[in-house]
Amino acid sequence: MAALATLPAFATAHAQSLGYGPPQGASFRYRTSNQLIVSQQILESENHYTLRADGIVRLTLMNSGPRLLWRLGYEELNLEIEGAFPSPRVEGLRGAVVTLSTTPQGVVLDALASGVVSPGIGTQYVERAAAAFLPRLPERAATPGAVWTDTLLVTEVLQGVTAEVTTVLRYVVADTSAIAGRAVVPVEYTGTISVTGSGLIEGSRVQVEGSGRVSGHYLYDPADRVFDLHEQEQVLESTLTLMSPERRTVGIPSRQVLNARSERVF
Numbered sequence: 687m688a689a690l691a692t693l694p695a696f697a698t699a700h701a702q703s704l705g706y707g708p709p710q711g712a713s714f715r716y717r718t719s720n721q722l723i724v725s726q727q728i729l730e731s732e733n734h735y736t737l738r739a740d741g742i743v744r745l746t747l748m749n750s751g752p753r754l755l756w757r758l759g760y761e762e763l764n765l766e767i768e769g770a771f772p773s774p775r776v777e778g779l780r781g782a783v784v785t786l787s788t789t790p791q792g793v794v795l796d797a798l799a800s801g802v803v804s805p806g807i808g809t810q811y812v813e814r815a816a817a818a819f820l821p822r823l824p825e826r827a828a829t830p831g832a833v834w835t836d837t838l839l840v841t842e843v844l845q846g847v848t849a850e851v852t853t854v855l856r857y858v859v860a861d862t863s864a865i866a867g868r869a870v871v872p873v874e875y876t877g878t879i880s881v882t883g884s885g886l887i888e889g890s891r892v893q894v895e896g897s898g899r900v901s902g903h904y905l906y907d908p909a910d911r912v913f914d915l916h917e918q919e920q921v922l923e924s925t926l927t928l929m930s931p932e933r934r935t936v937g938i939p940s941r942q943v944l945n946a947r948s949e950r951v952f
Contacts, residue, residue, distance in 0.1 A: 702871065704828055705791060706792060712910070713746040715950070716743045716950050720739045720945070720947070721736065722944045725940060726939070727939050734769050737765070738765070739763065740763075741761070741762045743761065745758055746758075748785075752790070755787055757783060759784075784798065791825055793822065794817045819948065828859045828871075830859055830861045833856065833859075835856050835857070836854075837855075838852070839851070847894060848885055849881055849882065852880045852881075856875060856876055865905055868907060870905040871906040872905055874902075875903065876899070877901075878897070879922055880897050882894070882896075892926065892928050894924055896925065897924075898921050898922035900918065900919070907950075916946075917946070917947045918944075918945070919943070919944065919945050921941075923941050
């Protein structure tokens with residue numbers, strides 16, 4: 687649950703409620719751009735690859751109320767990987783839809799992909815990308831200078847390994863500004879990431895530990911009650927440790943840098 691505290695210097699400023707809630711049936715298009723750079727050290731070998739994804743996403747509110755129901759559809763997608771892995775097929779992803787259930791503050795309650803999803807990407811990837819699309823908003827009305835914190839918990843399951851990802855964020859509301867002639871509320875945030883997990887891969891016990899940082903900002907549109915821009919950077923360093931049945935141990939350190947941007951198309 688987010689905790690909100692208003693700084694004294696802004697005690698007399700007009701409090702503004704930040705919550706998702708456009709008219710039912712309203713639709714918004716966003717241009718998305720993501721880049722993930724991964725570096726891994728496996729024994730004496732170094733592996734590097736870069737994933738770039740650019741596209742157009744349409745966000746539609748299907749149901750309003752305390753439990754919002756969204757339809758997130760991929761209209762365009764260009765995906766490319768440089769490095770150790772070939773670029774996955776994305777033809778099936780164009781036209782795929784994710785049904786997203788959230789609170790008015792953007793807390794994700796459920797995400798379910800439907801339609802044709804490319805085997806090279808997978809349903810889990812599409813659902814996770816959709817679940818991270820809406821930036822989180824404060825639980826209470828906020829004035830410029832208001833500060834609140836939030837903790838996000840995500841469980842990931844991949845090839846027999848279950849990992850818990852905990853992100854602790856601190857948000858600050860800046861003064862109202864404008865984009866494309868529209869009044870918006872800028873929000874900046876920073877935080878920490880921790881990862882811990884374990885499992886079995888082909889008979890070998892696996893453990894993963896990691897930590898990192900995240901920073902970003904978004905622009906909330908109080909007129910349309912959606913966001914107009916969201917930019918984020920994540921840096922995560924982790925180590926995957928494999929212990930064979932013969933108790934031989936191999937550690938694989940890695941570093942991931944993610945830059946993501948979603949901008950509303952007017």
